[in-house]
Amino acid sequence: MSTHSQSAKRFVADAERLAWHDRALYAVREKRDRMMATVPEWESLRRLSSELKLHTLSHLGDYLCEFERNATANGMTVHWASDAAELNETVWGLIRAHGGRRLVKSKSMLSEECGLTPYLEARGVEAVESDLGERIMQLLHLPPSHIVLPAIAVRREEVGALFERELGTEAGNSDPTYLTHAARRALRPKFLDADISMTGVNFAVASTGALAVCTNEGNADLGTSFADLHIAILGIEKVIPDMKALGVFTRLLARSGTGQAVTTYTSLYRRPAPGREIHVILVDNGRSEWLADARHRNMLKCLRCGACMNTCPVYRRSGGYSYSYFIPGPLGINLGMLRSAERHHGNVSACSLCYSCSGVCPAKIDLGEQIYEWRQQLDELGLADRTKKLMVKGMDFVMGGPPRFYGAIALGRVAGKLPRWMLENGLNPWSAPGRAMPPFAPRSFNAGWKKEERK
Amino acid sequence: MNSKEEILKRLAADGMPESPYPEMDFVPQRFEAREAVFAERLEAAGGRAVRMQPGETLDGVIRRCYPEARRIASTLPGVTLATVDPDAVEDPRELVDVDLGVVRGSFGVAENGAVWIAQDIRHKALYFGATALMIVIPQDALVDTMHEAVVRPEVDDFGYGCFMSGxxxxxxxxxxxxxxxxxxxxxxxxLRGEN
Incomplete structure (x- = not known):
């Protein structure tokens, strides 16, 4: 059994929650389909988006330098960080130079990737998540289980109980509107009193040196409205050539991810307001090496919309915490393998190879095909499952000639007559609770065919 | 070697084949009833579009749409109902939780109900801190899709700007x-016409 199916046991045990999770995410996928139907040129847009990303990646160094030049001319300060440690140190350096301990932050998967929040907390900096879903997860002391819908695995009653404890809301009230507005009130002072604001970045436009930040809640923009230091962090693959490219990506991002025509706010930060500072940190943390991997460099085309998770039958039925990497689903399986095949190869089993993810990706990333490719690479990486390797060797022998093959079938028919307890136990890799071994047909197709012919 | 040089060196050695800048090989969708589509998509995003009636003033629209609003912040000429001049305020925190902000937008995007706002007030806090927001755009300032929107002159030069949809x-x-x-x-x- 793969590490993914082991970890999924807890999630799967709660049948009601599983069914809800599955339906809720598929509903988002269906919203995406309805949005797609309103854009006749949808497939051409996806192709253009994919080609734009490929072009940018093939000139990434040039575009990063162009972005730096223009952003600097606009009055921003640009920093480069080779890895997670350097990102964290750079942020800490900026905070120390600026002063203050209160940081309000909007959603950033990069900060999760680099462990920024715990790093800052260890240094006495309170980094408050301001996206509602992220805030729920922060108060629960749990990581997000989806990159766009962080609290998708949390039920309203659990949020009600959490807010009753943390924010003093009415006992037993789990109405989403009531709870959302309670969070709004509770977070107001965190925005107003913050010394520093931090945001992720969806797109960094090289030609204008502008940062595009997309949110629905307006939390990123509210955060940057009061604090006089804005730290924006982004992976180097987030740079795009120009505004024309921004037009293409903003048509696809929210339609694919949440089934909205566009996010409520697509904010462009170009020049810091008078007396304010914007510091941009460009983070590599493995990306430049992944780009050198011809088989898997496509992963860097990702817009982080989450569509591949919403559509994935395995993700929907196993939840985000069943994966060993902090990003789950088809995207996370692939990124985890790039990060460390040794630590995360258990996730490659969490795929039925239905390729639905590849079909919905707005950058046309071949996510499913790459998972298949990773499985082929397991042996050369020395990570192939020994039992499976042995079985394949056995199959190779059995299927090596007709006598062996038919002999094995005859044996199988005998095995089918064995008592259930001998077949359905932990020694049989095909056996699992709730799944009965299928009975063998009374005779093989070949035998039946021959008998018919004789008639 | 500093981190920038290291990163650029690794990127230069990534062995990635050259991919040209792609040309747009399709004609983006057009809407015949552009204003109706804009209104419908804005409504889907939770907002609403209203047309200023002939002879109606901005004050009139404010009273029509937000009869309850008391604390109103605006720099727009013609909003005599404004009780707060947001540009006279030193601390942006004072603009938080005003009942209504009335601000200028440049143009709307039919396909998604978004309006481009290029910040022309002192504190952008008003856009996000107000309990309700009224965005005034010229009636005929509508484009079909984001392709046209991002290359408009209003999106060419700004300090802070936002496409806001509802x-x-x-x-x-x-x-x-x-x-x-x-x-x-x-x-x-x-949507403000020539009155």
């Missing part, structure tokens, strides 16, 4: 849609 929202609790997550609970786009 009120602040979230569905983070069980996918139930709630307006007013952090920003405005309500957004009205006023």
């Amino acid at each position: 009120p602040s929202k979230t569905a983070d609790i069980e996918q139930a849609l709630v307006f007013g997550a952090h920003g405005p609970m309500s957004v009205t786009v006023v």
Whole structure:
């Protein structure tokens, strides 16, 4: 059994929650389909988006330098960080130079990737998540289980109980509107009193040196409205050539991810307001090496919309915490393998190879095909499952000639007559609770065919 | 070697084949009833579009749409109902939770109900801190899609700008849609004709 199916046991045990999770995410996928139907040129847009990303990646160094030049001319300060440690140190350096301990932050998967929040907390900096879903997860002391819908695995009653404890809301009230507005009130002072604001970045436009930040809640923009230091962090693959490219990506991002025509706010930060500072940190943390991997460099085309998770039958039925990497689903399986095949190869089993993810990706990333490719690479990486390797060797022998093959079938028919307890136990890799071994047909197709012919 | 040089060196050695800048090989969708599509998509995003009636003033639209609003912040000429001059305020925190902000937008985008706002007030806090926001755009300032929007002259030079589509929202609790997550609970786009 793969590490993914082991970890999924807890999630799967709660049948009601599983069914809800599955339906809720598929509903988002269906919203995406309805949005797609309103854009006749949808497939051409996806192709253009994919080609734009490929072009940018093939000139990434040039575009990063162009972005730096223009952003600097606009009055921003640009920093480069080779890895997670350097990102964290750079942020800490900026905070120390600026002063203050209160940081309000909007959603950033990069900060999760680099462990920024715990790093800052260890240094006495309170980094408050301001996206509602992220805030729920922060108060629960749990990581997000989806990159766009962080609290998708949390039920309203659990949020009600959490807010009753943390924010003093009415006992037993789990109405989403009531709870959302309670969070709004509770977070107001965190925005107003913050010394520093931090945001992720969806797109960094090289030609204008502008940062595009997309949110629905307006939390990123509210955060940057009061604090006089804005730290924006982004992976180097987030740079795009120009505004024309921004037009293409903003048509696809929210339609694919949440089934909205566009996010409520697509904010462009170009020049810091008078007396304010914007510091941009460009983070590599493995990306430049992944780009050198011809088989898997496509992963860097990702817009982080989450569509591949919403559509994935395995993700929907196993939840985000069943994966060993902090990003789950088809995207996370692939990124985890790039990060460390040794630590995360258990996730490659969490795929039925239905390729639905590849079909919905707005950058046309071949996510499913790459998972298949990773499985082929397991042996050369020395990570192939020994039992499976042995079985394949056995199959190779059995299927090596007709006598062996038919002999094995005859044996199988005998095995089918064995008592259930001998077949359905932990020694049989095909056996699992709730799944009965299928009975063998009374005779093989070949035998039946021959008998018919004789008639 | 510093980190920038290291990163650039690794990128230079990534062995990636050259991919040309792609040409757009399709004609983006057009809307015959552009204003109707804009209004419909804005409504889908939780906002509403209203047309200024002949002879109507901005004050009139404010009273029509937000009769309850008391603390109103605006720098727009013609908004005599404004009780707060947002540009005279030193601390942007004072603009938080005003009942209504009335601000200028440049143009709307039919395909998604968004309005481009290039910040022309002192504190952008008003856009996000007001309980309700009214955005005034010229009636004929509508484009079909984002392709046209991002190359408009108004999006060419700005300090801070935002494509805003309806009120602040979230569905983070069980996918139930709630307006007013952090920003405005309500957004009205006023299409202003020549009066």
